[in-house]
Structures are given as C-alpha cells and as structure tokens.
Amino acid sequence: MVLQYHIDEGDFVNAGNASSAVKRILKQLDVPAKMIKRVVIALYETEVNVVAHARKGEIEVVIEAEKITISVQDSGPGIPDIDEAMKEGYTTASKEVREMGFGAGMGLPNIKRNSDALHIESIPGEGTLVRITNELRD
Amino acid sequence: MGIQIRDIAELLKAKVLTAGLDLRSEVSNAFTSDLMSDVLTGDYDQTILVTGLSNMQAIRTAEMSDIQEVIIGRNKEVSQEMINLAQENGIVLIQSSYSLYRISGILYEAGIKPVY
Numbered sequence: 067m068v069l070q071y072h073i074d075e076g077d078f079v080n081a082g083n084a085s086s087a088v089k090r091i092l093k094q095l096d097v098p099a100k101m102i103k104r105v106v107i108a109l110y111e112t113e114v115n116v117v118a119h120a121r122k123g124e125i126e127v128v129i130e131a132e133k134i135t136i137s138v139q140d141s142g143p144g145i146p147d148i149d150e151a152m153k154e155g156y157t158t159a160s161k162e163v164r165e166m167g168f169g170a171g172m173g174l175p176n177i178k179r180n181s182d183a184l185h186i187e188s189i190p191g192e193g194t195l196v197r198i199t200n201e202l203r204d
Numbered sequence: 205m206g207i208q209i210r211d212i213a214e215l216l217k218a219k220v221l222t223a224g225l226d227l228r229s230e231v232s233n234a235f236t237s238d239l240m241s242d243v244l245t246g247d248y249d250q251t252i253l254v255t256g257l258s259n260m261q262a263i264r265t266a267e268m269s270d271i272q273e274v275i276i277g278r279n280k281e282v283s284q285e286m287i288n289l290a291q292e293n294g295i296v297l298i299q300s301s302y303s304l305y306r307i308s309g310i311l312y313e314a315g316i317k318p319v320y
Binding site for chain 1: 238239240241242244245257259260261262264265267268269270285293
C-alpha cells in the first residue's frame with residue numbers, strides 16, 4: 067500500500083494529518099500498539115519539522131506486510147551539519163514554532179529514537195530527505 | 205488505582221468540552237507540560253496531559269502519544285477545530301480556570317501519580 071501526503075510551510079493546523087491517517091490504517095492492520103506509536107511519533111515529528119523549517123514537503127508512506135517505509139522530501143534550507151542537528155537541544159526554530167510547543171531541539175533525536183532505521187540526506191539551500199523504516203510485527 | 209475523568213472534572217471545577225465520550229474511564233498518571241516535544245518522548249498508560257498550550261498540536265500530540273485526556277488550564281480559549289479533533293480521536297478535552305500549578309497540585313493530592 068502506497069500513500070502520499072503534501073505539507074506546507076507554517077501550516078500548523080494540518081501538521082499531523084498524515085500521521086493521523088497512518089495511525090488509523092496501522093490499527094486496522096492490527097499492528098501492535100507499541101509499534102504504531104513509534105511510527106506515528108517519528109512521522110509526526112517529521113511533519114512538524116517540515117512545517118517549521120521547509121517551504122513544502124512530500125510524504126510517501128509504503129506499507130508492506132512486515133514493515134513500513136516513510137520518505138519525506140522537503141524543499142527548504144536543508145541541514146548544513148546533520149550530526150550537529152541530531153544533538154539534543156540543537157535548534158534553529160523560530161519564536162512562532164516555539165509558541166506551537168516545539169522547537170526545543172528534541173525532534174530529530176526523537177525521530178531517531180522511534181525509528182528502526184533512519185536515513186537523512188540534505189543539500190543546503192535545496193532540501194532534506196528523511197527516510198524512516200520500522201518493523202510492523204513482533 | 206485510578207480516578208474517573210468525571211471526578212477529575214469535578215475536582216477542577218472544569219468543563220468537559222467533548223461530548224458523548226466515556227467519562228468513567230480512569231486516569232492514574234499525569235504529565236504537565238507546554239512543550240509538546242517533551243510530551244512526545246514519553247510512554248503513557250492511563251495518563252492525562254495538563255497543558256496551557258491551547259492549539260491543534262496539543263491534541264495531535266495526545267493522539268500520537270496514546271493519551272486519552274487533555275486538560276487545558278487557565279481557561280485558555282479552545283477552538284471548535286480542537287474540540288472536533290479531540291472528539292474524532294476519543295480524547296476527552298477538559299477546560300479549567302485553574303493554573304497548571306493548581307491543577308497539578310489537586311491531581312497529585314488526589315493520588316494521581318507523576319509520569320517521571
């Protein structure tokens with residue numbers, strides 16, 4: 067099953083729509099609740115990152131029997147130093163993003179914590195690709 | 205041992221904004237935060253979120269974290285969109301005029317345990 071979603075900069079109202087839809091589908095597929103939670107937290111944090119930092123993003127979710135692969139490609143400033151960005155507390159978020167309850171430099175570390183495999187590619191000035199792969203069965 | 209949501213609403217003199225959800229379900233733990241990033245790092249069981257952040261992301265965060273009850277403190281304005289989203293996800297949304305400190309104190313005294 068392949069699902070696609072679009073996200074726009076600053077659209078805090080709709081950030082989470084993709085995570086919500088994926089959560090519903092995984093429930094229907096009887097994926098264990100703990101595994102669903104890891105997937106949707108990782109995806110939700112990624113959605114918030116796109117809304118907070120990029121101009122727009124495209125999400126592709128591929129659900130197979132045993133695993134889920136989430137690819138989020140954004141058009142945005144990119145991440146000049148990914149190792150630095152992975153450190154807890156590192157943030158470039160705006161005041162507006164912090165007022166939304168985010169922007170404390172916890173997103174990427176939390177995405178990593180909730181992913182079985184995480185791959186990040188970024189071209190400064192162009193954008194960032196985040197790929198999250200998680201197992202769906204115990 | 206938990207406390208039913210309806211009893212919590214009464215203790216906090218709070219208004220339940222969602223309709224038709226089971227207010228007899230029990231809560232044992234609470235987490236108070238305005239930082240949704242922090243909420244998203246936890247594991248929760250029968251946990252209520254107490255927050256002063258009244259926006260869609262507070263409800264989304266509860267949804268993703270498997271939190272079934274959210275208390276908004278200080279009578280912060282709650283949008284109809286937030287109520288609808290909570291309703292769709294079976295999240296009981298409660299609005300209290302008390303400060304987060306007071307809400308947390310009342311819940312603690314009533315035997316609700318902290319998450320950390």
